[in-house]
Amino acid sequence: MEKDISQAVIRRMPRYYRYLGELLDAGVERISSNELSAQMKVTASQIRQDLNNFGGFGQQGYGYNVRFLYEEIGKILGLDKQYHIIVIGAGNLGQALANYVKFEKRGFIITGLFDVNPALKGLSVRGIPVRMLEELPEFVKNNKIDIAALTMPKESASQVANQVVELGINAIWNFAHLDLELPPHVVVENVHLSDSLMQLSYNIVKREQHAKRQS
Amino acid sequence: MEKDISQAVIRRMPRYYRYLGELLDAGVERISSNELSAQMKVTASQIRQDLNNFGGFGQQGYGYNVRFLYEEIGKILGLDKQYHIIVIGAGNLGQALANYVKFEKRGFIITGLFDVNPALKGLSVRGIPVRMLEELPEFVKNNKIDIAALTMPKESASQVANQVVELGINAIWNFAHLDLELPPHVVVENVHLSDSLMQLSYNIVKREQHAKRQS
Structure with a gap:
């Protein structure tokens, strides 16, 4: 796949994936682009265009x-791969992420949960113990971690992001309400x-x- | 404001708002579009174009x-208005939303927290008690609610969304992993x-x- 595909197309792909998964669960074996279009409420030509970015997949008739x-x-x-995730910030949002069983079905495995609050020490979420942030370097050395989810307050997020990148984690799922400034090889996905x-x-x-204008 | 502005422009506005808020906190009184451009890492012409949608605001020189x-x-x-929000689904994610003090500063006030799980009855988050879902109609009748945030599992989301709309709430902040089918006057914002x-x-x-291609 040499072509550069726009992020707008990429943003639509998870939705296709979701609808196709539901069709699969419902036992549907094949679908026309018109039917898919009606269900997803996007035009059939949009669907064809989007999928053509990756080589098509449809068959005439x-x-x-x-x-x-x-x-x-x-x-x-x-x-088709597995990703190991650590969540930094074990408050409600971090615990919510650790509790999503569905992420695991997609290959996203939450491996560690970290916080700075000693009161959270000893807590465990779905069997994942909350560790103190100072244990992070040792943990990352001993476990292959692909993604760090940052759910701590904005104030400490950029420092923690830098630390995580120094430890060799190159993908950040950022929930802190700021834009992180990180080296270009680091992939960042924001949820603001x-x-x-x-x-x-x-x-x-x-x-x-x-x-008001109508009335 | 008669013109229809694209959602792509709208998606960028909260980011302007956030940067300007930080400048304001830092005591900055005025800024050139070039400086703002350097800080936000978008082109100055993009900034001018975006703001021109609303009439400009800049002054030459x-x-x-x-x-x-x-x-x-x-x-x-x-x-510049206040919005009263109810959160339906008082699990970790619902509690995380109820705990965000910053929403309130922006005028988004979480007024009620609902769940179907009797085990959560009696719990309260930042002084907001968790109520049982059957109390919803009565609660909405007695309180002006503008937005319902849906943080319950996907399986019950579409039924609850319909109920909420029938009760007269016309804006939904949807965290359930499905696309809601609702009347056109209902505004929906998804966080998937x-x-x-x-x-x-x-x-x-x-x-x-x-x-790999580089190496």
Whole structure:
């Protein structure tokens, strides 16, 4: 796969994966792009265009083989591999992540849970003990860790991110509400809950303005 | 504001708001679009284009007045109003949302916390008691609720979403891993954590492929 594919296309792929997984669970073996389009509420041409980025997968007059397409998209998304995750910040959000059994089904295995709060020492979530942050270097040396999820407060996030990268972890799932400045080889995926809430309030205001103009 | 502004522009506005808030906290009174561009790592022309959607705000040779721009973007995002939120699903994620003090500073006030699990009855998070889901209709009748955050499992999310909409709540912050089918007047903002994790694994695989080609 030499071509560079836009992040907009990539953002849509997990959704295809989800719908195809549901079709598979429902016993559907094949589906036309028109049917898939109706279910997912995107145009059939969008679906064809998106999938053509990766070489197509459809057959004229047959549509898509659901299992094949599901597995191929899984490979594109790297879901044919396993990833070991540590979560730094064992508060409610960190515990929520550690509790998601479904991540594990996709190959994302939460291996460690860290915090600076001594009160959390001895707590364990789904069998994962909360460790103190000072144990992190030793832990990372002894365990192959692929991803660090940062769920601690914004104030300490950039320092911890730097430490994690120095320890050789090159992928960060960042929930702290700031943009991390890290070397270019580090992959960062942000989940900014406040930003999401502000988009919601924007759309609420817009809807109210629209309703006022209509009346 | 009669013009329809693309969601891509809207998605960038909370980030402007965040940077301007930090500048304000640091005592910065005005900033050129070039300086803002350097800090935010987007081009100055992107900034000008984005802000021109709302009428500009900059002055030739002066740049931007930080407080004015911060407040204007706040108004655009609807942050000059208050929103009352109920969280349905009082597990770790619901409790994490209820614990975010920063939401309240932005005008998002968590007013109620609901669950179906009787074991959570009596629990309270930041003074907000967990109520049983059957109390929801009565609660919504007696309190003006603007937003329902759905943090329960996928399996019950679509039924609860319908109930919430029937009770007159027209904005949903959806953390359940499915696309809700709701009437067009309902505003929905999704936070799909699994999708975000898959984007991360895609970018990890892409980086590794890239590194291989380089070596």
